């Protein structure tokens with residue numbers, strides 16, 4: 636029998652980032668990568684991330700969350716998924732202040748209607764934090780390019796770790812870049828030993844950025860909350876914006892406030908419940924023959 640057989644799930648989204656919430660607190664089991672990949676197949680429950688909830692390990696927290704990409708790999712952060720689990724738990728308990736634990740730290744969330752503000756913690760900028768394959772003095776712009784060697788289309792990204800690794804390429808017009816062409820090679824570039832999420836960002840004004848993200852372990856998505864946080868702090872570090880910006884993604888807007896008092900990143904945006912169901916053997920890739 637498949638590990639996740641008969642377990643209930645809730646399909647949600649955060650700005651069109653496709654999220655499956657698996658509440659495993661009652662009877663915890665690991666999510667096998669092959670079962671995650673089976674659920675993600677077209678016609679089953681295509682998702683970008685599974686947010687798997689486990690029993691909390693510290694007082695005052697609702698759950699320990701593990702984040703699984705559609706290729707079965709695990710991540711330390713998912714901004715849109717965090718807003719989804721906050722809305723899910725608010726709906727279940729009636730609470731409007733929820734705290735989760737993750738491998739990257741605490742996620743403090745406040746829910747108002749369908750809007751959620753999540754504290755995504757403090758960004759890290761050291762080359763070993765990202766991580767990069769070797770020493771780099773200044774992670775505001777590193778040596779990396781894509782496209783023809785003599786006339787690169789993308790060059791000099793900012794790199795940031797916000798619980799997961801991000802590289803942000805600053806461009807004039809995000810619509811002029813075919814991110815599906817360059818995303819795979821950059822995600823897997825040897826400079827990123829743990830791979831990386833790859834973004835193209837366009838500065839619209841001192842408080843507004845347009846963004847598209849090629850997500851590690853997934854591909855192009857409608858929105859990436861951690862990518863929005865990484866981009867906001869990279870923009871402020873480069874003197875392009877202030878510490879509070881609106882990030883416009885294909886799926887809609889997120890507001891990121893990089894709080895000056897403690898450097899925490901506060902992300903505000905919507906989350907939505909779509910439908911629920913129960914996983915069966917066929918959905919988990921088991922054949923009955």
Ligand SMILES: NC(CCC[C@H](N)C(=O)O)C(=O)O
Nearest residue numbers: 710713714715799859860861
């Ligand atoms: N959807 C995301 C990011 C999820 C994790 C990422 N693909 C990774 O592997 O780091 C978000 O909203 O932050």
